[in-house]
Amino acid sequence: MAALQPRNALYAQAGGATAVINASAAAVILTARKHRKLIGKVFAARDGLLGMLTEDFVDMTKESAAAVRLLAGTPGCAFGTCRAGLDDYAKDRERWERLIAVFRAHDIGYIFYNGGNGSADTASKLSQLGALFGYSLTVVGIPKTIDNDIVGTDSCPGFGSAAKYIATSMREGAIDLASMASTSTRVFILEVMGRNAGWLTAACGLAAARPGDAPQVLLFPEYPFDEGRFLERVNESVRRHGHCAVGVSEGTRDAAGVLLSISGPADSHGNPQLGGVAPMLAQLVQSKLAHKCHWAVADYLQRSARHIASATDVEQARAVGAAAVELAISGGNGLMPVIERVSSSPYRWKLRHVRLADIAVRERRLPRKYISADGMNITSACRAYLTPLIQGEDVPPFQGGLPIYSRSIHVPVKRRLPR
Amino acid sequence: MAALQPRNALYAQAGGATAVINASAAAVILTARKHRKLIGKVFAARDGLLGMLTEDFVDMTKESAAAVRLLAGTPGCAFGTCRAGLDDYAKDRERWERLIAVFRAHDIGYIFYNGGNGSADTASKLSQLGALFGYSLTVVGIPKTIDNDIVGTDSCPGFGSAAKYIATSMREGAIDLASMASTSTRVFILEVMGRNAGWLTAACGLAAARPGDAPQVLLFPEYPFDEGRFLERVNESVRRHGHCAVGVSEGTRDAAGVLLSISGPADSHGNPQLGGVAPMLAQLVQSKLAHKCHWAVADYLQRSARHIASATDVEQARAVGAAAVELAISGGNGLMPVIERVSSSPYRWKLRHVRLADIAVRERRLPRKYISADGMNITSACRAYLTPLIQGEDVPPFQGGLPIYSRSIHVPVKRRLPR
Numbered sequence: 001m002a003a004l005q006p007r008n009a010l011y012a013q014a015g016g017a018t019a020v021i022n023a024s025a026a027a028v029i030l031t032a033r034k035h036r037k038l039i040g041k042v043f044a045a046r047d048g049l050l051g052m053l054t055e056d057f058v059d060m061t062k063e064s065a066a067a068v069r070l071l072a073g074t075p076g077c078a079f080g081t082c083r084a085g086l087d088d089y090a091k092d093r094e095r096w097e098r099l100i101a102v103f104r105a106h107d108i109g110y111i112f113y114n115g116g117n118g119s120a121d122t123a124s125k126l127s128q129l130g131a132l133f134g135y136s137l138t139v140v141g142i143p144k145t146i147d148n149d150i151v152g153t154d155s156c157p158g159f160g161s162a163a164k165y166i167a168t169s170m171r172e173g174a175i176d177l178a179s180m181a182s183t184s185t186r187v188f189i190l191e192v193m194g195r196n197a198g199w200l201t202a203a204c205g206l207a208a209a210r211p212g213d214a215p216q217v218l219l220f221p222e223y224p225f226d227e228g229r230f231l232e233r234v235n236e237s238v239r240r241h242g243h244c245a246v247g248v249s250e251g252t253r254d255a256a257g258v259l260l261s262i263s264g265p266a267d268s269h270g271n272p273q274l275g276g277v278a279p280m281l282a283q284l285v286q287s288k289l290a291h292k293c294h295w296a297v298a299d300y301l302q303r304s305a306r307h308i309a310s311a312t313d314v315e316q317a318r319a320v321g322a323a324a325v326e327l328a329i330s331g332g333n334g335l336m337p338v339i340e341r342v343s344s345s346p347y348r349w350k351l352r353h354v355r356l357a358d359i360a361v362r363e364r365r366l367p368r369k370y371i372s373a374d375g376m377n378i379t380s381a382c383r384a385y386l387t388p389l390i391q392g393e394d395v396p397p398f399q400g401g402l403p404i405y406s407r408s409i410h411v412p413v414k415r416r417l418p419r
Numbered sequence: 420m421a422a423l424q425p426r427n428a429l430y431a432q433a434g435g436a437t438a439v440i441n442a443s444a445a446a447v448i449l450t451a452r453k454h455r456k457l458i459g460k461v462f463a464a465r466d467g468l469l470g471m472l473t474e475d476f477v478d479m480t481k482e483s484a485a486a487v488r489l490l491a492g493t494p495g496c497a498f499g500t501c502r503a504g505l506d507d508y509a510k511d512r513e514r515w516e517r518l519i520a521v522f523r524a525h526d527i528g529y530i531f532y533n534g535g536n537g538s539a540d541t542a543s544k545l546s547q548l549g550a551l552f553g554y555s556l557t558v559v560g561i562p563k564t565i566d567n568d569i570v571g572t573d574s575c576p577g578f579g580s581a582a583k584y585i586a587t588s589m590r591e592g593a594i595d596l597a598s599m600a601s602t603s604t605r606v607f608i609l610e611v612m613g614r615n616a617g618w619l620t621a622a623c624g625l626a627a628a629r630p631g632d633a634p635q636v637l638l639f640p641e642y643p644f645d646e647g648r649f650l651e652r653v654n655e656s657v658r659r660h661g662h663c664a665v666g667v668s669e670g671t672r673d674a675a676g677v678l679l680s681i682s683g684p685a686d687s688h689g690n691p692q693l694g695g696v697a698p699m700l701a702q703l704v705q706s707k708l709a710h711k712c713h714w715a716v717a718d719y720l721q722r723s724a725r726h727i728a729s730a731t732d733v734e735q736a737r738a739v740g741a742a743a744v745e746l747a748i749s750g751g752n753g754l755m756p757v758i759e760r761v762s763s764s765p766y767r768w769k770l771r772h773v774r775l776a777d778i779a780v781r782e783r784r785l786p787r788k789y790i791s792a793d794g795m796n797i798t799s800a801c802r803a804y805l806t807p808l809i810q811g812e813d814v815p816p817f818q819g820g821l822p823i824y825s826r827s828i829h830v831p832v833k834r835r836l837p838r
Contacts, residue, residue: 017595017599050602076597077599078598080599080601081598082602082603083602084602164820167821168726172725172824173718175436175494176436176719177719179432179436179496179499179500182465182466182469182501183469184502184686206820263701264705273711275713279695282682286683293683295718296716296717296719296720297716300591300607300715301609301715304591304594305591307727308726387819400810401583401810401811402590402625403587403590
């Protein structure tokens with residue numbers, strides 16, 4: 001029997017960035033190095049699937065330990081990302097054939113696709129390539145999303161850090177509000193991400209240390225917005241506490257399912273760009289209740305705030321990256337490592353894996369039991385679920401007063417195919 | 420000669436909150452304790468001048484060392500604040516008489532008024548009370564503002580921490596942008612505070628570690644906005660770097676001095692509420708250049724972000740609080756301690772003091788030499804000025820994954836006068 005030859009690995013990032021996705025990338029690189037008999041070079045594709053199609057790779061193999069460490073503490077997608085997906089073979093034949101040609105040209109034996117729901121679908125399709133073309137290829141997914149909406153995992157790497165940032169920001173902003181409320185601004189509105197799932201809005205609720213603490217009102221995509229009830233609740237909080245802090249999801253909808261605010265044209269999936277619900281609500285509060293309002297929109301800041309990353313989140317991002325490599329070398333094609341919660345208090349978790357095909361495209365929304373009866377706050381069950389995910393501070397190195405982050409790594413791999 | 424009897428001190432906060440104003444408050448309390456022969460109790464007025472008028476005080480004297488330490492690390496105005504001012508004696512006789520009655524009733528011998536330009540005017544007027552009514556009273560100002568626009572001081576406590584938050588946020592948001600730019604969002608706009616002075620916009624510029632780094636465009640209140648030149652510059656950056664990150668002041672105006680965006684009605688000083696210039700510019704970029712845009716509005720988050728406070732800023736806030744007490748007991752009525760820069764590199768500073776009457780109401784704007792020739796970035800002189808102010812991390816204690824902050828301190832002082 002001939003000795004096994006090591007095969008090369010290809011890592012790619014897809015979908016929206018997070019503060020900790022590069023911790024998964026670094027873990028893939030470091031774990032692959034422990035298996036040199038099986039894994040040769042580790043390449044990263046630029047811009048996810050697009051770099052695979054255009055044969056646009058960088059070589060991670062020769063990066064120093066220090067560079068990989070710096071990468072692990074850097075937010076954003078260091079290799080670029082995309083939202084492009086892959087259609088079925090029957091409909092997308094040319095691209096499937098191009099992919100297999102690219103993988104053959106670089107002797108890619110392992111692919112690690114790091115993304116959310118949509119990316120799991122792409123990864124699932126990539127996992128069919130080997131059998132279809134008679135080529136030995138193991139494709140493993142790595143979960144990532146600030147939206148925490150991947151099915152089959154208790155938590156999604158990226159969410160815990162965004163949640164910690166949001167809860168901290170809400171706690172701080174509400175203290176400022178309370179300072180001003182006797183004489184000026186009485187309402188503060190913080191807009192957070194989450195098109196269909198209210199996990200990040202729920203994270204605002206962690207800012208409250210005691211009942212009655214800010215935020216007093218939360219608006220979830222899962223619970224229909226009712227203008228009258230919203231204004232009534234704001235007024236009640238102003239009467240009782242002197243102020244009202246509101247956390248609102250960009251995806252908040254009315255009872256007819258119509259989004260409260262749209263800020264830009266639809267993307268390739270037909271989803272309009274969201275954003276702008278906070279100023280819209282501020283206008284409403286000012287005109288209907290005559291309370292002075294302030295509003296903030298966290299946007300990219302919430303998913304790139306590596307300076308206040310959750311240590312738990314960083315550890316889980318690392319763990320799924322490492323587990324993906326172990327799964328791949330044991331032949332786990334079409335699988336993805338996920339987090340299973342063993343207990344909430346004390347928090348204990350372990351890794352297991354799911355089939356990409358089982359979780360792709362599906363979406364985990366906030367369960368009804370996590371939303372208070374009136375639809376405008378979180379329950380203690382929600383708090384018990386969320387709290388462990390923001391534990392611990394993983395502070396990046398600072399230099400000159402600012403966190404230092406890795407600059408994009410550019411050791412391009414020579415193309416072997418015509419474009 | 421009769422032995423001196425200790426007199427009571429009254430501390431008050433005014434104007435917008437900052438992340439470090441309570442560090443000044445704590446320093447006043449701790450320094451007063453060192454002078455028990457001269458200073459008896461330390462009261463704090465609620466909501467600044469308003470609490471003085473309504474005799475609404477809390478007693479800080481009995482707070483534990485631990486409570487004062489926690490206070491020092493808490494953002495916001497722990498005692499409430501207001502934007503109310505005091506008119507001249509001739510026009511505002513009733514309130515002046517009310518104030519002296521309140522101060523007499525509580526044997527207030529020292530007043531510490533912690534605020535910005537407008538508050539310095541109030542403090543300056545309060546400093547005339549003693550002579551006018553034949554009552555021994557020493558009034559000392561303490562500088563504070565995230566806007567960095569107080570005349571006579573090299574830097575304003577509160578600014579350094581806001582600047583550190585903004586520079587970090589811009590650095591992080593721009594990394595996210597760069598991840599997405601090949602296939603999706605190409606422009607990111609961060610809106611910061613600063614009605615007339617662009618110091619916080621300038622702080623965005625610190626995010627750039629090298630020339631060409633984000634942010635590529637800054638829009639200052641001091642430099643007239645020109646739509647054509649702005650769009651041209653955005654496009655040029657997208658062409659050259661693949662993306663463009665923009666920092667914009669809420670107070671950006673066109674050549675005719677008209678604000679680009681107003682979000683709410685005018686306050687008591689006739690200043691309209693600002694905010695909303697980022698979504699306005701995003702709309703412009705999308706419609707004219709067809710680049711997908713993301714935008715964030717930091718609002719209160721930038722002035723309450725105690726979790727990423729500048730250690731230099733915290734130290735200066737503490738120092739001016741302590742110096743105010745020393746100034747007061749040496750009879751420095753109508754004065755305010757300020758920061759004097761001795762050198763930028765290495766950074767060295769010392770305290771001196773100014774007359775409140777000399778700096779009240781005046782406003783220090785960004786000098787032309789700190790703005791690049793094209794009006795859309797900062798110069799190296801600006802960088803040399805700003806960099807020392809964000810140095811060092813002063814991290815508050817965390818518990819359960821979040822920073823713990825002091826809750827408002829409520830040991831009310833019994834009223835001695837009819838309302």
